[in-house]
Amino acid sequence: MKLTGRDVTQGLKFPEGPIAMRDGSVLVVEIEGARLIRVAADGVKSVVATLGGGPNGAAIGPDGSCYVCNNGGFNWLHAKDGLARPHGRADDYESGSIQRVDLATGAVVTLYTKCDGVTLKGPNDIVFDSRGGFWFTDHGKSYGRLMDRGAVFYAKLDGSFIKEVAFPVITPNGVGLSPDGGTLYVSETETGRLWSYPVIGPGELAKAPWPSPNGGKFLGGGSGYCRFDSMAVEENGNICVATLVKGGITVFSPEGELLEFHEAPEGYCTNICFGGDDMRTAYITLSGYGTLLEVKWPRPGLKLVHQA
Numbered sequence: 001m002k003l004t005g006r007d008v009t010q011g012l013k014f015p016e017g018p019i020a021m022r023d024g025s026v027l028v029v030e031i032e033g034a035r036l037i038r039v040a041a042d043g044v045k046s047v048v049a050t051l052g053g054g055p056n057g058a059a060i061g062p063d064g065s066c067y068v069c070n071n072g073g074f075n076w077l078h079a080k081d082g083l084a085r086p087h088g089r090a091d092d093y094e095s096g097s098i099q100r101v102d103l104a105t106g107a108v109v110t111l112y113t114k115c116d117g118v119t120l121k122g123p124n125d126i127v128f129d130s131r132g133g134f135w136f137t138d139h140g141k142s143y144g145r146l147m148d149r150g151a152v153f154y155a156k157l158d159g160s161f162i163k164e165v166a167f168p169v170i171t172p173n174g175v176g177l178s179p180d181g182g183t184l185y186v187s188e189t190e191t192g193r194l195w196s197y198p199v200i201g202p203g204e205l206a207k208a209p210w211p212s213p214n215g216g217k218f219l220g221g222g223s224g225y226c227r228f229d230s231m232a233v234e235e236n237g238n239i240c241v242a243t244l245v246k247g248g249i250t251v252f253s254p255e256g257e258l259l260e261f262h263e264a265p266e267g268y269c270t271n272i273c274f275g276g277d278d279m280r281t282a283y284i285t286l287s288g289y290g291t292l293l294e295v296k297w298p299r300p301g302l303k304l305v306h307q308a
Helices: none
Strands: 005-009 015-020 026-030 035-039 045-050 055-060 066-070 074-078 084-089 097-101 108-112 123-128 133-138 150-156 162-169 172-177 183-188 193-201 217-221 227-233 239-244 248-252 258-263 269-275 281-286 291-296
Touching: 015 055, 015 066, 015 269, 015 281, 015 291, 026 055, 035 055, 055 133, 066 133, 097 123, 123 227, 133 172, 150 172, 162 183, 172 239, 183 227, 239 281, 248 269
Parallel strands: 055 123, 123 172, 172 227, 227 269
Antiparallel strands: 005 291, 015 026, 026 035, 035 045, 055 066, 066 097, 066 123, 074 084, 097 108, 123 133, 133 150, 150 162, 172 183, 183 193, 193 217, 227 239, 239 248, 239 269, 248 258, 269 281, 281 291
């Protein structure tokens, strides 16, 4: 089935990390533009903060601030028709980071650049739990003939605690929690795989034994060649994974059954979030051409901590 709806706005510089706000606006990061943008319901864009590097995923914390995974930046290729795509590590890259943005003032604070002395390479996506902490993925970076091995982390929002919870993960991208908070989901870009982990405490995951490469349970994969990006979870527990190359949203049941594929207008379909009074409005980032798409979703999305 095809995604049909309205373009809320266009002309964004590789948008990602959509957050549906209570006032009807949507926050997005621009990876290429290195900014946090507020898109009003009528499509008008305003700059909330300039972040530098490559802001990638974002979430509202229980304190009302916006927490951003910054991948440190990419180089970019631009096609004649306007399609933008990331290409390797930015020439001025230093590290990845986790940033906190005050939405009222635009002030930016960097919370984390390292874990146990190891530099964060390319933080990608983030989700808060009900206890005030957050899980995030570090996708790593590709440069020359080398590619970092990625990881999953848990951290506290005051900058006092960060812990690596899963390693190695091959290009971990999206991260989400089941409705009861008892399962963590992680998608891998280059493998097109979806993994699940039982959550047994703040920053604590139950691990599957070898031959699992990362302690996760393999939940499912896409149909044909595809790459997985970020995700959102439905109220009923289904996992909606933004899918690259084929371009769209792949929907899995909590048991890993591939339920649906919603085809997008372009291949860089990078993220999805839910909002609206009934949580059936899906906001989807189509990053290559810089579009924020709004569609009516067939089922309600899960209310995140900041939406509850």
